[in-house]
Amino acid sequence: MQPAATHEQFRHAILPEMTIDEAARQDFVKSLKYYLATEVSPGNAMAFENRVRPAFEARERRPPRDHHEIRRAMQADPYFKLWSSMQRSSQEMMWASVITPVERQLDTLIAKAKSLPPAGGTLTLDPDLPIPSYHAAVDIHCMPGGYHTEFAPDDVAEGAIYDRAVYIYTMGRMSPYNDDIGASQVAWIRRQFPDFKPKRILDMGCTVGHSTIPYAEAYPDADIYGIDIGAPVLRYAHARAESLGYKVHYSQQNAEHTNFPNGFFDLIVSHIMVHETSNTAFRKIMAESQRLLTEGGIVVHSETPPYKDLPAFDAFMLDWDTLNNNEPYWGASHELDFKKLAADAGFDPDKQFTALAPSAFEEGEARRTKVFQGGDFGGGGVWFLFGFRK
Amino acid sequence: MAETSLRLPRKPKGERPQYFPDPAVDKLISIILSLAGEVAVMHDRHDTLERIMAARGLVSRDDIESFSATREVLAERDRWREAFLAEVLRVVRQDREMLERETPRTYQSVVESVEV
Numbered sequence: 001m002q003p004a005a006t007h008e009q010f011r012h013a014i015l016p017e018m019t020i021d022e023a024a025r026q027d028f029v030k031s032l033k034y035y036l037a038t039e040v041s042p043g044n045a046m047a048f049e050n051r052v053r054p055a056f057e058a059r060e061r062r063p064p065r066d067h068h069e070i071r072r073a074m075q076a077d078p079y080f081k082l083w084s085s086m087q088r089s090s091q092e093m094m095w096a097s098v099i100t101p102v103e104r105q106l107d108t109l110i111a112k113a114k115s116l117p118p119a120g121g122t123l124t125l126d127p128d129l130p131i132p133s134y135h136a137a138v139d140i141h142c143m144p145g146g147y148h149t150e151f152a153p154d155d156v157a158e159g160a161i162y163d164r165a166v167y168i169y170t171m172g173r174m175s176p177y178n179d180d181i182g183a184s185q186v187a188w189i190r191r192q193f194p195d196f197k198p199k200r201i202l203d204m205g206c207t208v209g210h211s212t213i214p215y216a217e218a219y220p221d222a223d224i225y226g227i228d229i230g231a232p233v234l235r236y237a238h239a240r241a242e243s244l245g246y247k248v249h250y251s252q253q254n255a256e257h258t259n260f261p262n263g264f265f266d267l268i269v270s271h272i273m274v275h276e277t278s279n280t281a282f283r284k285i286m287a288e289s290q291r292l293l294t295e296g297g298i299v300v301h302s303e304t305p306p307y308k309d310l311p312a313f314d315a316f317m318l319d320w321d322t323l324n325n326n327e328p329y330w331g332a333s334h335e336l337d338f339k340k341l342a343a344d345a346g347f348d349p350d351k352q353f354t355a356l357a358p359s360a361f362e363e364g365e366a367r368r369t370k371v372f373q374g375g376d377f378g379g380g381g382v383w384f385l386f387g388f389r390k
Numbered sequence: 391m392a393e394t395s396l397r398l399p400r401k402p403k404g405e406r407p408q409y410f411p412d413p414a415v416d417k418l419i420s421i422i423l424s425l426a427g428e429v430a431v432m433h434d435r436h437d438t439l440e441r442i443m444a445a446r447g448l449v450s451r452d453d454i455e456s457f458s459a460t461r462e463v464l465a466e467r468d469r470w471r472e473a474f475l476a477e478v479l480r481v482v483r484q485d486r487e488m489l490e491r492e493t494p495r496t497y498q499s500v501v502e503s504v505e506v
Binding site for chain 2: 021024032084090093103106142144151277328
């Protein structure tokens, strides 16, 4: 079953408009990505089994030990090279297909972001916040300019680009609101901790707030906060939340070091943020979470599964983004030692937990490939959660 | 029409991976895929148009074949082709943007810097 047509994304007030040609170009990118994931990518496993692994074993007299050895062997394979080249191109085409309409209507989007009817949320920016090197060195997931670059006064371009591209990147499988990670994670938290009633919730690395809103829905009495290092995505997140009628407090802060008081939050969450930091930064984020949590508070992060939980070839395919899609920390973040991180940050390692949360978006089910692989994000139908209780 | 002359970059900052011995092969793959995308865009638009026209009984195939373009129409088509080429040749523009903007830095050095 082909993924959702791109016009099925929910048209909130700040979503960019597409001409019919722009929409057709985005539909093509979605079809290309789906074709690459379902018809081209499976050939990589065949290339591995039929020629790369036999050649490796003939040479080394043993099977490859891990995904690193598989990668080194596969990198010279012509089929893998061709798929990789097309996959990289499809990613660049995706951003371009979204940037063109945003570029065309940027003045309108900036004006709209300022004029939406208020829902009570706030936006606090810090123009002096240093952009951390793990965002400044390369543009994460090949998004030109990353989350932080500003092209005009009061710019929202990167927010508009990201919101639209997430829908195309996941081929609509994270719901019309792009909220599946947040919705699945909060559903899991409510099942796991039925008596837990957080009063204040922090979403770290919230970007456009697509994963933040499910917490406002699930805990309507809680105060909801979202932080990110990028001003354009936060302006957009604020406008998006207000237009959807949710009260969220967004501020421009680095999760390694925030200005909230000790013990301010009962629940701290992030959604595919960890892999966009660094080993050093994430250790600081852990320590900051420990400081910010009240006694009995919980922190939960979602990512794709750690490599140790996957067959080595699948780990190799999931690891494609590390070297090919400007996700430098993707690989190392999939090999974290959670118990050690807990202990180092002052959490009780016995209260560290991991879980697989099924997707909350059931309509996406028929459109999933059930595979964790590069270029097929949201295809697995399950989110990997890890967390800590204070 | 664009609201401003502002141009947003298409080149993600960072070294672009090279898959084939000659980097031109990677660029050709990108160009061909983009071209396929533009063909699909045209196809969708034609399909829309022909369905509307057929439904309303407005235009026959002969009407299309015998159409003669004015100078203004030809100029408009020139402008369209320019935008079309910018889309198809985006990877070449990325090379130019890198030359204009980035200090050379290997991707491996970035991976190492975040794994410290």
